[in-house]
Amino acid sequence: MTVDRIREVQRQWKDILSQSTLLQALGSLLLTATSKIMVNIEDMSDISEEESKQLKHFCEEMNKLSDLFMQADPEGQPRDMTGVYCPNWFKFQYLAEILDSSLADIKYLWTEGELKLEFEAEELIDLIEALFAESEYRRRAIGDIRRSSIVR
Structure with missing residues (x-):
C-alpha cells in the first residue's frame, strides 16, 4: 500500500538526509500519491455509496501520513506541517470530506x-x-x- 511504502522510504532515508531534505522528499512523494488519487477519483463518472465509503477510508489511511510532518512550534507544541511540504494536502482533505x-x-x-x-x-x-x-x-x-x- 502507498502509505506503507512512504513510511518505509522515511525509515530508510531518515538517517541519510537532513530533516529538511527528508521532509521535502516525503512531501514530494505524498504530493505525487495524493495527486494521482484525486485525479482517479475525479475521473469517476459514477461513485456508489459503497465506493464512496471505501474511497473515504483509503483517504483516511493516507491522512495518517501527516504524523511524518509534525514539528514543534516555538512553544514546543506539535504542529502539523503537511500542507507546507505537500501543496495539495488541503484539497485532498476536502476531497475526503466530500466523499462522505x-x-x-x-x-x-x-x-x-x-x-x-x-x-x-x-x-x-x-x-x-x-x-x-x-x-x-x-x-x-x-x-x-x-x-x-x-x-x-
Whole structure:
C-alpha cells in the first residue's frame, strides 16, 4: 500500500538526509500519491455509496501520513506541517470530506466555507454528479455553485 511504502522510504532515508531534505522528499512523494488519487477519483463518472465509503477510508489511511510532518512550534507544541511540504494536502482533505458529505454540507462548504480555495466549480460539480443521483435538489445545488463561482 502507498502509505506503507512512504513510511518505509522515511525509515530508510531518515538517517541519510537532513530533516529538511527528508521532509521535502516525503512531501514530494505524498504530493505525487495524493495527486494521482484525486485525479482517479475525479475521473469517476459514477461513485456508489459503497465506493464512496471505501474511497473515504483509503483517504483516511493516507491522512495518517501527516504524523511524518509534525514539528514543534516555538512553544514546543506539535504542529502539523503537511500542507507546507505537500501543496495539495488541503484539497485532498476536502476531497475526503466530500466523499462522505451530504449535498447540503457540500453546498455549505462551497458557499460559506473554504472549499472555493481548493476546488474549481466544475471540479466540484463533476464530483457532485458522480456522487448523487439526478434530482431537482442536485440541479439547484449545481446551479447555486455555478452562480456563486462567477462572483469569485
